[in-house]
Amino acid sequence: xxxxxxxxxxxxxxxxxxxxxxxxxxxxxxxxxxxxxxxxxxxxxxxxxxxxxxxxxxxxxxxxxxxxxxxxxxxxxxxxxxxxxxxxxxxxxxxxxxxxxxxxxxxxxx
Amino acid sequence: xxxxxxxxxxxxxxxxxxxxxxxxxxxxxxxxxxxxxxxxxxxxxxxxxxxxxxxxxxxxxxxxxxxxxxxxxxxxxxxxxxxxxxxxxxxxxxxxxxxxxxxxxxxxxxxx
Numbered sequence: 001x002x003x004x005x006x007x008x009x010x011x012x013x014x015x016x017x018x019x020x021x022x023x024x025x026x027x028x029x030x031x032x033x034x035x036x037x038x039x040x041x042x043x044x045x046x047x048x049x050x051x052x053x054x055x056x057x058x059x060x061x062x063x064x065x066x067x068x069x070x071x072x073x074x075x076x077x078x079x080x081x082x083x084x085x086x087x088x089x090x091x092x093x094x095x096x097x098x099x100x101x102x103x104x105x106x107x108x109x110x
Numbered sequence: 111x112x113x114x115x116x117x118x119x120x121x122x123x124x125x126x127x128x129x130x131x132x133x134x135x136x137x138x139x140x141x142x143x144x145x146x147x148x149x150x151x152x153x154x155x156x157x158x159x160x161x162x163x164x165x166x167x168x169x170x171x172x173x174x175x176x177x178x179x180x181x182x183x184x185x186x187x188x189x190x191x192x193x194x195x196x197x198x199x200x201x202x203x204x205x206x207x208x209x210x211x212x213x214x215x216x217x218x219x220x221x222x
Contacts, residue, residue: 031208043154043199043212056209059111090153094208097142101153 001027004093004102012108018079021105025072025093031055032074033099034066037088046089049074081109112137116200116213123190124221131216133200134182140202143176143183144210149196157198158185190220 005024013019025032033056034046045058049068066076072093078085086109092099113136123129133143144159160167160174160183167174171190176183187194197217201210 033208033210035210042214043201043210045209045211048208050207056207058209092208092210097203097208098144098156098159099208099210100156101146103153 004091004100006089006091006102006105008105009103010106010108012110013081014110015081015083017081018077019081019107020075020077021089021091021107023074023076023091023093023102025074025091026095026100029093029095029100030072031094032068032072033092033094034074034076035090035092035101036060037090037104038086043090046076078107083109085109112140112202112204112211114200114202114211114213116216118216119214120217120219122219122221125190125192127190129185129187129190129194129218129220131185131198131200131218132182133184133202133213134180135202135211136181137202137204138178138181139204141205142203143174144201144203145172145174145185146199146201147196148199148215154199187218190218192220192222194218195220 031050033048048056052068068074088104090104092101116133141162146154148154173186200213
């Protein structure tokens with residue numbers, strides 16, 4: 001099976017803009033989780049979607065949102081970007097509890 | 111919320127020696143404990159996991175042990191090789207959905 005894919009791989013935005021990241025899970029996986037990775041905070045959970053419903057949510061402000069489509073593909077959106085949002089955004093797909101990560105989208109906010 | 115402490119933060123070993131990384135967690139409801147390896151510029155890769163009904167699991171040169179009473183689990187790598195050099199993350203998860211809480215990571219350097 002093909003692995004988890006994420007697009008785009010790199011993004012440069014300026015403060016105040018918004019951004020949408022996309023994740024395509026492994027075929028047959030219905031759960032998609034999103035994580036933010038930074039040198040200072042490490043890997044932090046953003047949210048999880050399962051069968052188009054948000055099942056879990058982390059401690060991030062409302063500027064971070066997501067959704068999942070009927071084909072299990074997921075998007076996350078960050079509005080009103082701040083410098084501190086610069087990070088590697090990883091999605092992970094799972095069928096049960098094992099989570100498999102995509103390559104990530106590296107977002108730089110200037 | 112759940113808290114995961116991982117030690118040490120860096121570990122330097124000689125090729126062929128063993129490496130041990132330890133994690134403690136706070137929520138006794140956690141029941142799934144994966145370990146990920148992340149090489150520079152690459153995605154985290156699941157290398158081994160253990161569930162709460164098992165005390166130990168081994169896969170070739172890597173093994174994980176779990177002590178649910180003490181709320182800690184460890185990763186053991188034997189006969190280390192230069193390609194084992196990477197950052198290793200422990201994580202925990204509860205039964206309600208796929209939400210991993212990660213430790214801070216251990217940077218492992220295997221010296222030839």
